[in-house]
Amino acid sequence: MLKIDTCSDQAIETQSSRNDVLIGSNSGGWSLVHFGDAVDFHKGLTYKSEDYCEKGKGIIFFNLRCVSKNGGFNSDGVKYYNGLTQNNDFIVPGDIVIANTDLTRDGDIIGCPVEIPEYYKDEAVCISMDLTKIVPNKKLDKKFCYYFLQLPYCRKFMRSHSSGSTVLHLNLNSVKKLLLPLPPLYEQRKIAAILSSVDAVIEQTDAIIAQTERMKTGLMQELFAKKFDIAKLGDCSFKPEYGYTTSAIFQPVGPKFIRITDLKDDGVDWASVPHCTCDEYVLKKYLLKPGDIIFARIGATTGKNYLIKENINCIFASYLIRIRCKDMLLPDFLYQFLKTSAYWNQINANKSGRLKEGINIPLLNGILIPLPSIQEQKKISLILSSIDERLDGEKKYRERLKKLKLGLMQDLLNGRVRVKVDGNV
Numbered sequence: 220m221l222k223i224d225t226c227s228d229q230a231i232e233t234q235s236s237r238n239d240v241l242i243g244s245n246s247g248g249w250s251l252v253h254f255g256d257a258v259d260f261h262k263g264l265t266y267k268s269e270d271y272c273e274k275g276k277g278i279i280f281f282n283l284r285c286v287s288k289n290g291g292f293n294s295d296g297v298k299y300y301n302g303l304t305q306n307n308d309f310i311v312p313g314d315i316v317i318a319n320t321d322l323t324r325d326g327d328i329i330g331c332p333v334e335i336p337e338y339y340k341d342e343a344v345c346i347s348m349d350l351t352k353i354v355p356n357k358k359l360d361k362k363f364c365y366y367f368l369q370l371p372y373c374r375k376f377m378r379s380h381s382s383g384s385t386v387l388h389l390n391l392n393s394v395k396k397l398l399l400p401l402p403p404l405y406e407q408r409k410i411a412a413i414l415s416s417v418d419a420v421i422e423q424t425d426a427i428i429a430q431t432e433r434m435k436t437g438l439m440q441e442l443f444a445k446k447f448d449i450a451k452l453g454d455c456s457f458k459p460e461y462g463y464t465t466s467a468i469f470q471p472v473g474p475k476f477i478r479i480t481d482l483k484d485d486g487v488d489w490a491s492v493p494h495c496t497c498d499e500y501v502l503k504k505y506l507l508k509p510g511d512i513i514f515a516r517i518g519a520t521t522g523k524n525y526l527i528k529e530n531i532n533c534i535f536a537s538y539l540i541r542i543r544c545k546d547m548l549l550p551d552f553l554y555q556f557l558k559t560s561a562y563w564n565q566i567n568a569n570k571s572g573r574l575k576e577g578i579n580i581p582l583l584n585g586i587l588i589p590l591p592s593i594q595e596q597k598k599i600s601l602i603l604s605s606i607d608e609r610l611d612g613e614k615k616y617r618e619r620l621k622k623l624k625l626g627l628m629q630d631l632l633n634g635r636v637r638v639k640v641d642g643n644v
Contacts, residue, residue: 255395263346270302277301290331330377362411453584467493475533505534517577522566552596
């Protein structure tokens with residue numbers, strides 16, 4: 220049985236699935252309590268699909284789609300509702316809700332916290348039954364609670380206390396037993412203020428990234444809208460090749476082995492790409508070289524592509540297709556075109572109705588591309604690549620900020636590092 224008491228330096232092994240929370244040696248004055256003793260839960264309303272309505276004809280309705288992967292608010296998920304409501308169904312800016320349902324296979328949303336944005340202060344907003352409002356009592360600061368729920372310890376706890384084969388459902392009774400390290404209220408507020416300051420910089424960086432991406436999209440539309448000659452990709456490249464079939468090895472043995480799952484929206488994380496074993500003939504045949512472009516040819520990632528920019532000891536898997544450009548087509552120029560809607564419209568049209576929604580070499584060869592002079596290709600590539608470099612720098616800065624925030628959370632939210640508040644340590 221857990222003893223609820225003032226805590227010193229100890230690791231409290233919790234009630235299930237090997238979760239633990241560390242209370243730091245500097246945590247005098249902190250208490251370890253069950254989460255359910257510090258908050259109330261208010262589950263959202265039960266609704267029917269016919270209760271949905273158009274914007275302006277009902278109240279704002281937050282649902283599961285409003286929860287971003289691993290937490291945060293997604294405004295694209297907002298719907299509108301004109302059914303029956305009760306007082307507890309409504310939320311206001313600053314309120315915290317968690318997802319008690321999850322449709323993702325990896326539990327990326329279950330238990331994730333969302334803080335209701337300030338720009339809904341003049342709106343009536345209610346929540347669906349897939350969300351639960353967390354209402355802290357007078358001993359728990361709301362913002363401190365929000366950051367606590369973001370801890371990896373909490374994320375792991377939420378997943379381990381969810382069940383379901385296709386849809387995960389969070390056991391809210393178990394969540395009440397989640398261990399909460401609780402400092403004095405003034406210290407909670409100071410900790411929350413520190414973490415909020417980092418969040419503010421992250422939000423500013425997000426805004427810069429979004430603005431730069433919008434600028435690039437507009438510039439691409441302008442640059443590629445010029446009246447260039449049109450050619451088929453197959454006429455401007457050497458014979459495409461399918462990749463090699465073998466098993467991936469997650470030990471550093473043999474060359475890297477890139478697969479369709481390694482192609483991410485923000486590029487390739489080479490540190491996570493596995494290896495494989497192969498003979499010299501296979502290595503020579505499938506070795507990727509600078510200027511090669513690889514394409515995913517099947518599944519949800521169909522059409523996604525990546526330009527190899529440097530020498531790396533890596534071969535490509537069988538669900539990828541490699542393209543090598545002839546002298547008339549610069550790889551950098553082609554790679555920029557492959558980010559446009561003109562390219563993606565062709566990919567989506569070609570894969571429609573095909574088995575597993577895939578593409579093949581003949582279809583890829585038939586993709587129509589603009590073909591200006593080499594000089595014009597260089598000019599366009601240089602302009603767009605410079606924006607890509609700026610975006611890459613901002614995204615790397617954002618990742619550093621997120622790591623900083625995580626480190627601060629793990630130090631501050633368990634008392635390992637104390638903060639000073641008006642002379643109090």
